[in-house]
Amino acid sequence: MSAWRSFFVYCREVTYGAGNAVFFLGDVLKFILTGKIRWWEVLTQIYQQGVGSVLIIALTSLATGAVLALQGYVMLNRFGAKEYVAQLVALSLVRELSPVFGSFIFSGKAGARLTAELGTMNVNEQIVATRTLGIDPIEFLVVPRMLACFMVLPILIVFSETVGIIGGYFIGVLDAHIPSSFYINQTLKCISFVDFFSGFIKTLFFGFLIGWICCYQGFFTRGGSIGVGNYTTKAVALSYILVVISNTVLTKIILTFWG
Amino acid sequence: MISVRNIDKEFNDQKVLRSVNLDIHDGEILVIVGASGSGKTVLLQHLIGLLKPDRGSILFDGTDIARLPEKKLLPLRKNIGYLFQEGALYDFMTVYDNVAFPLQEHSSLSESAINQKVKDVLRLVGLQAAEEKFPSQLSGGMKKRAALARAIIADAKVLFCDEPTSGLDPLRSRDIWNLIRDITRTLHCTTIITSHDIDNAMRIADRLALIHEGRMIVVASPQEIQESKDPLVRQFFSE
Ligand SMILES: Nc1ncnc2c1ncn2[C@@H]1O[C@H](COP(=O)(O)OP(=O)(O)O)[C@@H](O)[C@H]1O
Ligand SMILES: [Mg+2]
Numbered sequence: 001m002s003a004w005r006s007f008f009v010y011c012r013e014v015t016y017g018a019g020n021a022v023f024f025l026g027d028v029l030k031f032i033l034t035g036k037i038r039w040w041e042v043l044t045q046i047y048q049q050g051v052g053s054v055l056i057i058a059l060t061s062l063a064t065g066a067v068l069a070l071q072g073y074v075m076l077n078r079f080g081a082k083e084y085v086a087q088l089v090a091l092s093l094v095r096e097l098s099p100v101f102g103s104f105i106f107s108g109k110a111g112a113r114l115t116a117e118l119g120t121m122n123v124n125e126q127i128v129a130t131r132t133l134g135i136d137p138i139e140f141l142v143v144p145r146m147l148a149c150f151m152v153l154p155i156l157i158v159f160s161e162t163v164g165i166i167g168g169y170f171i172g173v174l175d176a177h178i179p180s181s182f183y184i185n186q187t188l189k190c191i192s193f194v195d196f197f198s199g200f201i202k203t204l205f206f207g208f209l210i211g212w213i214c215c216y217q218g219f220f221t222r223g224g225s226i227g228v229g230n231y232t233t234k235a236v237a238l239s240y241i242l243v244v245i246s247n248t249v250l251t252k253i254i255l256t257f258w259g
Numbered sequence: 260m261i262s263v264r265n266i267d268k269e270f271n272d273q274k275v276l277r278s279v280n281l282d283i284h285d286g287e288i289l290v291i292v293g294a295s296g297s298g299k300t301v302l303l304q305h306l307i308g309l310l311k312p313d314r315g316s317i318l319f320d321g322t323d324i325a326r327l328p329e330k331k332l333l334p335l336r337k338n339i340g341y342l343f344q345e346g347a348l349y350d351f352m353t354v355y356d357n358v359a360f361p362l363q364e365h366s367s368l369s370e371s372a373i374n375q376k377v378k379d380v381l382r383l384v385g386l387q388a389a390e391e392k393f394p395s396q397l398s399g400g401m402k403k404r405a406a407l408a409r410a411i412i413a414d415a416k417v418l419f420c421d422e423p424t425s426g427l428d429p430l431r432s433r434d435i436w437n438l439i440r441d442i443t444r445t446l447h448c449t450t451i452i453t454s455h456d457i458d459n460a461m462r463i464a465d466r467l468a469l470i471h472e473g474r475m476i477v478v479a480s481p482q483e484i485q486e487s488k489d490p491l492v493r494q495f496f497s498e
Contacts, residue, residue: 121350128309129347131329133361133409134337 021216024138028146028215031139038144045148049110053156057105061098061160065167068092072168073176085176086186089168094191098160099199100247103206106153107239111214114145115235118218119228127219142215149211150204157203198254202247209246210239260285261306261417261449266315266325268301268473275301276312277473283451288443290460291453292495293470299453300344302470303421306451307339308332337365340410340448342420346402348394354381354405355390361413380408384438400431407435411442418443420452424459432456436463457496461485469495 031037072088118141121127130137165187172178217235221227261283268276275298283289283306291299304310305317308324316323324332348357359377362368368376381387384404394402403423410418420439424432436459443450454460460467461481469476469484469492477484477492484496 124350125343125345125347126349129341129343129349131309131333132307132336132339132341133364134333134335135364136329136333 041144065164069168069171115218119221146211153207266312290464340415346406
């Protein structure tokens with residue numbers, strides 16, 4: 001009986017939290033749609049979030065591209081199709097790997113930062129102090145962060161795709177001895193607009209999702225330094241889960257329409 | 260003038276305010292005293308609509324702010340200052356930027372006029388040397404001064420100070436109390452302070468309010484408090 005009860009309480013809390021998060025998003029969108037945007041703050045945030053994640057994304061993308069080429073070469077060689085390594089690398093990166101893994105890394109770096117920053121401000125009463133100054137804390141502190149998230153992730157992902165392809169290129173040319181011009185040609189030829197765009201649409205959605213989750217968790221952080229730790233972990237874990245799930249759904253939808 | 264009428268507040272079944280009544284007159288310094296956990300901060304936060312009462316009303320110059328949504332409250336707060344117990348300065352801004360912020364947001368003053376005003380206020384609170392420091396580089400007392408500067412910079416009509424001197428040594432405490440009194444007299448504002456520093460409260464207050472377990476026990480001048488026969492009042496003020 002008590003297991004049912006705690007399950008019920010849990011469900012109620014999740015529903016309540018989700019409802020709250022929707023209202024929170026509504027507040028944020030209201031400011032964005034009415035043009036109450038502090039562009040200078042947005043730029044600062046883009047810089048902080050972008051610079052914070054760029055190195056680690058470059059490194060992981062380079063390695064991912066290289067591993068794809070290494071494994072792809074072995075597998076394709078079995079079917080006598082080793083010329084297709086360039087395609088394998090480029091299409092996997094652009095359609096799936098960069099958007100999804102890039103978003104993971106981004107939520108671990110920039111997303112965690114957002115939650116921890118807002119959470120600390122909340123715990124130190126800086127958010128309620130903003131209200132006493134006659135300023136809406138969502139407009140001042142949340143809108144620029146969420147907007148920056150939404151704008152900076154696509155840029156990072158395109159960067160990640162490029163770096164990943166370069167990683168694959170090095171393996172393809174240096175290790176598998178595919179002629180350089182052939183590799184480049186194959187890469188450029190194979191990426192169609194649809195391939196790029198299907199990945200890009202997902203990226204836009206992930207950027208929005210990560211910004212929303214991480215800002216929401218930070219904005220409602222309670223319970224001192226332990227709370228900041230809890231809510232930050234929760235924000236990152238939720239981002240992972242929702243990115244993975246929504247990726248599956250989005251992939252299905254995109255494939256249905258575009259094949 | 261602020262009138263609190265019969266407000267009740269509960270947090271998760273804990274009654275924190277019980278039918279509190281209080282009238283605050285223009286231009287006075289009212290000190291709300293009480294043991295810690297008695298509900299001083301909660302009461303103060305009700306007075307500017309940061310918290311909403313479960314029952315009762317709070318009239319701020321005739322407007323019942325207990326019924327106003329946050330959107331309508333924000334503009335009203337431009338003319339009030341609220342000093343948080345821990346300062347609550349933005350830790351990503353320097354002291355200068357923290358103090359200039361309310362003016363940059365709400366006033367139509369030019370950048371140079373703002374600059375002048377910030378310098379004046381920082382001199383008033385004795386922080387002219389610390390303008391370029393970040394809050395994390397300040398001592399507890401300096402943080403309170405900086406927060407006080409931010410609270411008064413927009414010519415506050417009402418100034419709220421939550422435990423302005425908790426955690427400070429007696430000398431610094433005395434300084435800050437005097438500073439708050441001087442500011443109140445210069446700006447002709449109404450000042451509401453919560454504290455459990457009884458000596459300074461008796462010295463500075465025009466009137467004192469004693470709150471005990473969420474109930475308003477007495478609201479009276481320092482002299483009346485001293486002559487009071489109420490056992491609770493005597494017990495608290497003779498400590
Ligand atoms: N947001 C809150 N949620 C739950 N309980 C609270 C909250 N704020 C204050 N309380 C409780 O209300 C009581 C009074 O708190 P407070 O007004 O901060 O006391 P103080 O007189 O020391 O300022 C305390 O017991 C505190 O635990
Ligand atoms: Mg308090």
